[in-house]
Amino acid sequence: MSKQSIFKILKFVGSLSLSAVIIYFLFKNQDPVKLLQEIQMVDGKWVFFSMVFGSWAIVNRGLRWIVLIDALGYTSSKWNSVSAVAFSYFTNLFLPRAGEISRCTALNQAERIPVDKLFGTIIVERVIDFIFLFVLIFLTMIFKFNDIFNFYLKISSQKNGSFNSNNIIQFGTIVLAFILIVIITKKYLQKTSFYVKIQEFISGIKIGFKSIKNIKNKSSFWFHTFSIWIMYFLMTYICFFCMEETSNLTAGDGLFLLVLGGIGMVIPTPGGIGSYHAIMMIGLSVLGVGTIYLGEGGDPSNPALLFPTIVHIAQTLVALITGSIGLLILFLSKKKTNVTSN
Numbered sequence: 459m460s461k462q463s464i465f466k467i468l469k470f471v472g473s474l475s476l477s478a479v480i481i482y483f484l485f486k487n488q489d490p491v492k493l494l495q496e497i498q499m500v501d502g503k504w505v506f507f508s509m510v511f512g513s514w515a516i517v518n519r520g521l522r523w524i525v526l527i528d529a530l531g532y533t534s535s536k537w538n539s540v541s542a543v544a545f546s547y548f549t550n551l552f553l554p555r556a557g558e559i560s561r562c563t564a565l566n567q568a569e570r571i572p573v574d575k576l577f578g579t580i581i582v583e584r585v586i587d588f589i590f591l592f593v594l595i596f597l598t599m600i601f602k603f604n605d606i607f608n609f610y611l612k613i614s615s616q617k618n619g620s621f622n623s624n625n626i627i628q629f630g631t632i633v634l635a636f637i638l639i640v641i642i643t644k645k646y647l648q649k650t651s652f653y654v655k656i657q658e659f660i661s662g663i664k665i666g667f668k669s670i671k672n673i674k675n676k677s678s679f680w681f682h683t684f685s686i687w688i689m690y691f692l693m694t695y696i697c698f699f700c701m702e703e704t705s706n707l708t709a710g711d712g713l714f715l716l717v718l719g720g721i722g723m724v725i726p727t728p729g730g731i732g733s734y735h736a737i738m739m740i741g742l743s744v745l746g747v748g749t750i751y752l753g754e755g756g757d758p759s760n761p762a763l764l765f766p767t768i769v770h771i772a773q774t775l776v777a778l779i780t781g782s783i784g785l786l787i788l789f790l791s792k793k794k795t796n797v798t799s800n
Contacts, residue, residue, distance in 0.1 A: 473554050473726045480732030484739070484763065494765055497771075505772050506566050512776040513691035519583075522682035526579040528573065529673045538568045538791050541784030546603035550780020551729040551774065552744055557634045590687050601625050626650040691716050697769050701762035702727045716742050719766075729774060738766035 487491075521542030527534050542565040546557030562576040599606060673679050695712035698704040716740040722734035739762045743750045748762025 469726075474728060476695050476725075477727035477732040480727070480736050482730065484735055488763075493764075493767075497768060500700040500768055502700070504696055504698075505768060508697045508769065509772050509776050511689045511692040511696065512773050513780055514692070516544050516547060516780055518538065518682045518685040518689065522679060522686070523579060523583070523670060525673060525675050525679045525682070526582055527576070528675070530575050530579070532569070532571045532575065534565060534569050534571065535791075537748030537787055541791075542568070542779040542788040545788060546779075548785065551777055552618050552782075554726045554728055564788050568788050591717075591720055591780040594687070594713065594720075598714055598717045601710055606714075640789055645652070689720065690720075693773065694719060694769060696771070697765070700768065701761055701765060704742070704765055706744060707747070713743070713751075729777070730770065734770055735763065735766045738769075739763050742766070744786070 484494065501792045517540050520543040521536065523543060524539045525533055525538060528605040529540070542561040546561035549560040551555040557575075558580050562573050563575060565571060570711050604688060691712060693718050698707045698712065715738060718737050719734060722737040723730040725733035725737075727733045739748070740750055740767060742748055747765070748760045750762065
């Protein structure tokens with residue numbers, strides 16, 4: 459077995475272990491029967507709407523992908539493109555970061571489009587999504603800075619969440635120290651694989667910007683891009699109304715939780731299991747919903763833990779259902795392609 463294969467196995471085991479440890483500490487004092495009863499008490503219609511928005515985000519991703527594929531001079535059916543994207547979400551539930559590989563491979567099998575060309579479109583998508591996430595983080599820092607600061611205090615286990623000079627100085631010192639460490643160790647960092655990956659990512663951004671110029675149907679591309687992020691926002695925001703404790707949260711709070719949830723999903727755990735729950739629980743407690751203290755015997759009605767559990771279950775179901783349907787469509791399309799070629 460090669461070193462690369464061993465590394466991939468260790469990476470997967472590490473990801474799975476991290477997820478298991480987080481879930482254990484979050485739910486170790488919870489009564490699963492009572493927790494299930496609490497989940498069953500939520501207003502299901504809002505959860506259903508969240509699943510609809512999540513499904514539509516997948517459709518938008520598939521339709522946007524077609525625009526990028528067209529720019530390369532290839533054609534792909536809407537069914538196959540959307541199905542491949544849905545299958546990638548399905549794959550990510552079990553193998554973190556494997557979704558991009560699976561959807562390129564799946565569409566290659568169905569449409570005979572070269573995999574390397576499809577990976578090029580993934581780079582463009584990464585660039586655009588990175589920019590949108592950065593803009594959302596920037597807007598959140600402007601409009602929800604107080605909540606972000608309190609989020610920092612929660613993580614650092616500060617009991618006093620109010621603004622004072624000591625907390626501000628501490629917060630600023632950590633940021634400044636991080637910047638200084640990066641500057642001082644720049645030469646050493648340039649020799650590390652992490653720095654190389656950052657350089658490759660920046661290079662990918664430049665390539666992505668150049669590729670955007672070649673897109674024929676720019677209006678369709680940007681329409682689907684905005685739709686994707688609007689659906690992501692609505693996926694979380696609409697679920698506020700399924701519980702009384704979260705029903706008074708604002709659209710700004712939804713933006714704050716969208717950013718936190720996005721960070722939770724970026725952490726390499728299978729399908730964001732554990733990392734999403736933990737970071738959302740802290741975020742909700744900052745907004746005054748529930749608490750991060752579970753206590754002995756647990757609290758099955760703690761909305762700070764209950765809410766992300768509901769949202770995550772809903773979106774996991776979306777990935778499982780749409781991914782299974784997508785896999786079936788791709789299988790039938792591949793079979794049809796093989797018959798035609800023969």
